[in-house]
Amino acid sequence: MDATLNQPEPRYWEKLRLVAETLKLVEGPIVVASHVDPDGDAIGSSLGLARALRAMGKEVLWVAEPPRFLRFLVEESEYHEPLERLPEGATLVVLDSADVARVAGVPVEGFVINLDHHGTNPRFGHLSVVDPTKAATAQIVKDLIDLLGVAWTPEVATPVLVGLITDTGNFRFSNTTPEVLQTAAELVGYGVKLAEITDRLQWRPPQYFKLMGRVLSTVQFHFGGLLVTAHVTPEMAQEAGATEEDSDDFVGAIRYAEGSVVAILFKDRGDHVKLSIRSRGGVSAQNIATRLGGGGHVPAAGATLEGETLEGAYPKVLAVVEEELRRAGYL
Ligand code: 5GP
Ligand code: MN
Numbered sequence: 001m002d003a004t005l006n007q008p009e010p011r012y013w014e015k016l017r018l019v020a021e022t023l024k025l026v027e028g029p030i031v032v033a034s035h036v037d038p039d040g041d042a043i044g045s046s047l048g049l050a051r052a053l054r055a056m057g058k059e060v061l062w063v064a065e066p067p068r069f070l071r072f073l074v075e076e077s078e079y080h081e082p083l084e085r086l087p088e089g090a091t092l093v094v095l096d097s098a099d100v101a102r103v104a105g106v107p108v109e110g111f112v113i114n115l116d117h118h119g120t121n122p123r124f125g126h127l128s129v130v131d132p133t134k135a136a137t138a139q140i141v142k143d144l145i146d147l148l149g150v151a152w153t154p155e156v157a158t159p160v161l162v163g164l165i166t167d168t169g170n171f172r173f174s175n176t177t178p179e180v181l182q183t184a185a186e187l188v189g190y191g192v193k194l195a196e197i198t199d200r201l202q203w204r205p206p207q208y209f210k211l212m213g214r215v216l217s218t219v220q221f222h223f224g225g226l227l228v229t230a231h232v233t234p235e236m237a238q239e240a241g242a243t244e245e246d247s248d249d250f251v252g253a254i255r256y257a258e259g260s261v262v263a264i265l266f267k268d269r270g271d272h273v274k275l276s277i278r279s280r281g282g283v284s285a286q287n288i289a290t291r292l293g294g295g296g297h298v299p300a301a302g303a304t305l306e307g308e309t310l311e312g313a314y315p316k317v318l319a320v321v322e323e324e325l326r327r328a329g330y331l
Contacts, residue, residue: 003056004121006298009131016129016140019113020147028089029059035097036104037248040166040201041069045095045115047078048160052150061087067245073159073198086110096137096163098295100124107201119286120295126248134289135175138163142183144235154191161187161215162197163182169252170198204246211240215250215265221257225320226330228257231266231310240250244269261330262288262321266313273305273313283328291320 009015022029032050034042040282043066050062061080066073071265082105086092091111097103098118114125117140119132132138145156150305164184168176171184188194214236220229225305232247254264255278262283267274275292278300279285284303294303305313 006131006132007049009129012131013143016144017147019127019129020144021127022113022127023058023091023093023148026058026091026142027060031061031063031083031086031090031092031106031110032095033063033092033097033103034095035102035108037245038064038067038070038104039069039096039248041048041136041138041163042096043073044159044161044163045141046093047073048138048156048158048163049093049095049144050078050143051156051159052145052148055150055153055156056148059085061090067248068205069203070162071202073162082106094125095141097121115144115293118296119298120290120301123244135173135177135180136166136167139180139183140185152187152190152249154193157187158192159189159196161192161194162201165198165201169184171243175297177183205242207240207242208246211237211246212250212253215241215247216253219254219257221260222318223322223325223331225259226258226325227262227264227318228254228260229266229314230254231268233268233310236269248276249284251278260327261328264288264317264321266310266317268310271307273308273310275303275305275313275317276300277303281328282326283330286328287324287327288317288320291323292317 030053032046034046050060051265053060054181063080063083086109093113094103095115098121100108105301112125115137116130117132117134117137129140142160164180168180215230215232218230219246251263251265261281263278277285277288284298286296286298287300289296289303292303296302
């Protein structure tokens, strides 16, 4: 594994200042997009930036399909349908997207600015600021909005704080640095209703809980409990009246199995299996994901196994986990 992968962006402020100056000078449309299966950081960082750029008088197309649990943040008129082509002379800003293939709803063309915090990001684009030491892409957007000199309002600050809240698991994960808490304090000072937002972010529809019951019945322990797995299939979702996105965060429930250092949720999506991987205690979810063609962070990563079935995926994934457990000295 490339040792430079998870290092901080060496010229963070210099490069971010260049991004800010570039955006200030842009006269044409600015397209703002994030990644497929968007999470709170994808939606929060991109919406916050889109609102800030609009406040500067820029013509902004925010291309996004917010999942149900984040729709409360967004006005109906704010988002744009997926684009086949970018408008003439457009500047594209992609956020939180670990690689080109994960960018959602837009072709990656024109002048491309890539803002992200995934170590596995190949640093694509004409300008890229990729800093894996940032807890969320929303942190980079917070710094960028400061550099743009846009006045902070609750409308701009709220989605940015949502990115920080969701990527730090409500300020509980190991990425909750003093910088995160200081930034959060600052954003709350700009009028974000923290308690209301954190409560609202946890709301799920009734079918989510019915599906969770089925998913938890598939829990298995491997390697003496070091690995905990569960899976979800389209049939289970159908029985519960749920959709694909309803299963997105179940890995967050199984990761707390006592004694486990890796948790993996297998999502059977018909023509592919999507993995959500979490780790602790010196084990790298990122190592496991990259060996399976995916990517992400050391404690939280994912991969998409194209053309794979659950039956085929389990033994392949277990073999890779075994190798990582050996590397980390558990076996
Ligand atoms: P989640 O399990 O929440 O979907 O994803 C955890 C982390 O892994 C996220 O930061 C996400 O960007 C990354 N990730 C998830 N799925 C994939 C994938 O298929 N490919 C890559 N490169 N990264 C992924
Ligand atoms: Mn993120």
